[in-house]
Amino acid sequence: MLLPLGGHLKFFSLLAVSISIVFTLPLHAQPAPEKKIWDGVFTSNQALRGKSAFEGSCARCHNVALVGSERGPAIKGPAFLSHWDKGNLSDLFIKIRDTMPEGGPGTVSDELKIDILSYILQQNGLPSGSEELKVNLSSLEDIRIAKKGIWDGVFTIAQAGRGKDALLQEQRPSASMKSTIGSRSSLGLVYIIGHCDIAAAPGGFEIPTFWNSTAS
Numbered sequence: 001m002l003l004p005l006g007g008h009l010k011f012f013s014l015l016a017v018s019i020s021i022v023f024t025l026p027l028h029a030q031p032a033p034e035k036k037i038w039d040g041v042f043t044s045n046q047a048l049r050g051k052s053a054f055e056g057s058c059a060r061c062h063n064v065a066l067v068g069s070e071r072g073p074a075i076k077g078p079a080f081l082s083h084w085d086k087g088n089l090s091d092l093f094i095k096i097r098d099t100m101p102e103g104g105p106g107t108v109s110d111e112l113k114i115d116i117l118s119y120i121l122q123q124n125g126l127p128s129g130s131e132e133l134k135v136n137l138s139s140l141e142d143i144r145i146a147k148k149g150i151w152d153g154v155f156t157i158a159q160a161g162r163g164k165d166a167l168l169q170e171q172r173p174s175a176s177m178k179s180t181i182g183s184r185s186s187l188g189l190v191y192i193i194g195h196c197d198i199a200a201a202p203g204g205f206e207i208p209t210f211w212n213s214t215a216s
């Protein structure tokens, strides 16, 4: 790479910072169960059925946009997902089956509730797939609720290419490396991760720019 000496130093200290960031991410030592919520565990038709059931039975407390109201919390977004993180879909289904709608859990059938759960997943940005989610606790138990890890195809090749450009244009001194990573773009980081072969798994998912604020 034809960089001036300072550029090389900067590149390697960026690399070191990035590697330490990557290795402080929690790595799960145990073999993961078969599926995750990212694997397309419901169909888009099912989520569509769930939408109308949700609007009829849940929206008055959780809001049609799932953002919550004075009668019930948001069931969309990072705070909601983190309540269930590291659990499995059966935990979340049982919560809905046994306690929701609040005050009358028996008023909605389990079949409709599984459709509603699909809709909630879809509204939380999870992809649909070719098989419907079923009212079957043991198969729901096998679907892990987990945030994406670095191994899960969290950037695209195009994004890594833009990262390379951003990184090579970076002119700031390395003393401000931490704030550089925090305030500049996440693209350089994406490029570095890709080139460390740590996550040599570009996927269809781009690391969102709001990760910038969490990288500092």
Ligand code: HEC
Pocket (backbone or CB within 6 Å): 054, 057, 058, 059, 060, 061, 062, 071, 072, 073, 074, 075, 079, 080, 083, 095, 096, 099, 100, 101, 102, 103, 108, 116
């Ligand atoms: C009468 C108001 C009301 C209705 C209707 C209602 N909920 Fe709730 N819901 C709540 C309240 C209050 C909570 C928080 C207390 C709790 O967790 O039990 C809650 C909590 C939840 C949670 C857990 C949220 C979290 O952060 O973990 C889920 C999931 C949920 N509701 C889903 C549903 C679904 C699905 C329906 C429709 C079948 C529904 N709710 C209908 C009031 C309601």
